[in-house]
Amino acid sequence: MSWTTPARLRHTRDPDDDYIIELARIYGADVIVSGGADLLQWPDQLPPVVTPAVFVAMLD
Numbered sequence: 001m002s003w004t005t006p007a008r009l010r011h012t013r014d015p016d017d018d019y020i021i022e023l024a025r026i027y028g029a030d031v032i033v034s035g036g037a038d039l040l041q042w043p044d045q046l047p048p049v050v051t052p053a054v055f056v057a058m059l060d
Contacts, residue, residue, distance in 0.1 A: 014038040
């Protein structure tokens, strides 16, 4: 199954990742946890994207 958003809502190089950003924004997520390069290199990180290792460190 492929999840895509309309062109006006495109955020990353990989349109299959855009729904993650939309869901995070809709539900007020503090961060997005991902190891995916397209999300980690996304320039408008709101909410910010962190790797799993960074997230675990944030919990300590």
